[in-house]
Amino acid sequence: MLVALFLWIPPLVGMFSLDGMVFGLPILFVYFFAGWGILIIFCALLTRALRNAAQSEGR
């Protein structure tokens, strides 16, 4: 959560505000959406781990 917050507020965002393209897309655009996707995957894995932990605790 804190990682996400720091990734997406200035000044870090400003560092990616560059001219140029990655895979034919603007760098900042890619930065946001790739980071977003990675965090979602990370959170899904974490949630699953938490649920498994809770289940094994319940047994």
Added chain:
Amino acid sequence: MLSSELVIFVSLFYVGLLYTIAWWGDKRARDGHSWVRNPTVYTLSIAVYCTSWTFYGAVGTAARNGLEYLTIYLGPTVIFLGWWFLLRKMLRISKAHRITSIADFISSRYGKSTQLSVLVTLIAVVGTTPYIALQLKAIATSYTVLTVWDHGMVDTAQHSLSIFSDSGFWAALGLALFGILFGTRFIDADEHHEGMVAAIAFESLVKMFALLAVGIFVCFVMYGGIGDLFAQAAANPDTAQLLLLREDSAPRWLTLMMLSMAAILCLPRQFQVIIVENVDERHLATASWAFPLYLLLMNLFVLPIALAGLGALPAWADPDFFVISVPLFENQSMLALLAYVGGLSASTSMVIVATIALSTMVCNDLIVPALLRIKPLRLTERDDLTGLLIFIRRASIVVVVFLGFAYYRSAGATDALAEIGLISFAATAQFIPIMIGGLYWKGGTKTGAQVGLVVGFALWGYTLLLPSLADSGWMDPALIQNGAFGHPWLRPENLLGLTGFAPLTHALIWSISLNTAFYVLISLFTQPSALERIQATLFVDAFSRKGQDTVIWRSSASIDDLYELVERFLGRERAFHSFREFGWEKDTSWRGKGEADADMIAFTERLLAGSIGAASARVMVSSVAKGEMVSLEEVLEILEETSHVIEYSQRLEQKSHELEKAAAELRAANDRLKELDRLKDEFLTMVSHEFRTPLTSIRSFSEILVDTPNLEHDKVEHFLSIIVRESERLTRLIDDHLDLARLEAGHSDWRAVDVDPRTVLDESVEAVKGLFDSRAVQLTTEFSRQSVLLHVDRDRLTQVFINLLSNAAKFADPDHPSVTVRGEAMDGGYLVSITDNGRGVAQTELETIFDKFSRSGKYADDQPKPSGSGLGLAIARHVVEHCQGKIWAESPPGQGATFRVFIPGQIMEAIDAVRPGVFRTDSFGT
């Protein structure tokens, strides 16, 4: 361009479809097979966050400010990714207290305060009004764009002459109707609206599908893929700057991020879908990643659509409606219609949920408390109040929707969609300090919360709402430019001369910081009431506490009184079911004239809290249980008493630990005593045995002498000598015993003098010379040159050495007996070692050999038993230990036994040289 008949028909058809879904969802829920209660539907219902502001406005923002539109969605993403910290706690608390709205939540935290819930409700209504206006504007404008697509449409939208020709009016009417039909069908204790949730989830799917469809069309049909689109945009200097961050945008970026984080927590409709409509905490876990995923999909094509619109459309086209106008421009009228339906679903879902949430708040926290206070209405004595409640809610829905409509007609029509939405966000963000403070800080008080909220809201009104109203010509713009009373420090957008910030950032800096400051400071300087303290603890320690605050009520009301009370507010059927379930669960009676216990009264209060709010429920229950309610001071006393009892029991526990320890010690002592008793028995047995042997021989020889008078003289003499020897042995045995007993008891006389151990050794060797000679033992002595001055009883020490020497002589190898005596002066004492070359001592007996009568194992069976008493080593040990010395045996296998005695003393000057000497005597035979 499409015909207005077609658009109206599609709109009505869509609303009809929604109605069907909602009706079906409600029906399924009542039949008990609700498919609404699953994580996917829950996540989609949270997506009510994406209103037409997202659907249309995000594209507009992207066209004006580039990637800034993302902040509104990154904030909620951050909150949801961190659901474990904040949302989970809010959910847990709300479930435990049957919270039905954000006003309820805040007022519950601060002592179920009615004033606070009224305040929160007012702020929420005022804050939501622009937001609803935004949706109405979106519906109206999108309708216009779709039907009157040309240069002149801008005017048409804003200058509708009559209210009735304004599509926004009809939209408002339709939405109010929908809210009434599905939000207020009946009064439920837990405020779940399955039908509404089902419809909202469906709408979320529709709007996502529509936006994705337009996005894909733009990227892959209008352009040759997304890369091509960006390449063209980068080539145009106007659009190229949208792909970068603007230099001065940092404060605004930060502000928007914080605002959106606050909004997802505080917007009444978000609170409704996330917290109130939640049926299972695990659903939240799924939503924590699924909702950010939904947001990501919604936002993916926003920038491409904006860029395409900027690139292709004429300059007069409003960027806010690119989602519709781009397909229209490309002559894809069906796609435009789909986009319109998507936008319609985004708007309707927001208005429906917001009005339902607000109507609950207005009814529970504003109207009902007010009505309860008007005594002449005798509301507390009326029979069935469900009808009244439903009527109040319906009326509030209509009022809220048309407040929004009024704002839209008057002020909001000129602003961009996103700007209207942000004004709304800023108002609800005022709840953040008291919410976060309430969840994690027990010190926050009601007064602090009230003052903070009033100050923050007033500043919001002055710095943000006022300029917005002035912009639309409702007020004299001079006030904005020159400040109130013409004072430059009071200019709403540059308060106290603070310049250099955008109006929104400026307003938030002032309102939130002063809100927080007042909340904290006043909380620190005011005393919370007893109820506030209890609620604060319940909220802040939500995870560490089990059970609920059932102690608040003392058993006093009759069960029937409570039952009737619930019946009045919830209706017959629901009261019946709730009470019956409670009765079954707790296994108590739930009807009758009997006394209700504290559990049941608390249950009634929570049940009522679900439908009329915590503050009102409290008033109602106390009207039934009047006069017998336990005062909160008493409750606190009880709590304190409990804590005393806990303390007392902790002390008891400690005592019992001590007792246990003592018992263990006693047990150990008892074991030791038993062991000693056993040893004593053993000792007695042994002593009797030892005494018996000489006595037996004395007796038997005496008897022979008596019985045979004419025995030969030689024999008589021999027998007599045996008798004498055995008597001596007996005497020695008894002497040794007495000696040992004295030593053990400490009664022995000690005449300590300074002696040189070498002289003692010399004397001892002299004394046993006879024994050594008789056995032809070769004796070797080695004394070191240095000696030590010992302060001991000389006779006792001699006794020890003689004992050790005679033992050595007895146990030396029978064929070539040899004994070595070595005396060494050491640092701090004198060490005497006496070594024989016999069979040695078994390793297991090295210790026990010093016990009384322990000699048995030392002898081989074929050897005659030596004449010792078996007490010599025991006595030696006592003597040595009395001199603070040490005695021990060593026996390396096959090298005989070595007994060592160490006695502490002071080193003396060297006197003699080493005197190695060999005593060798031929044996005389025995």
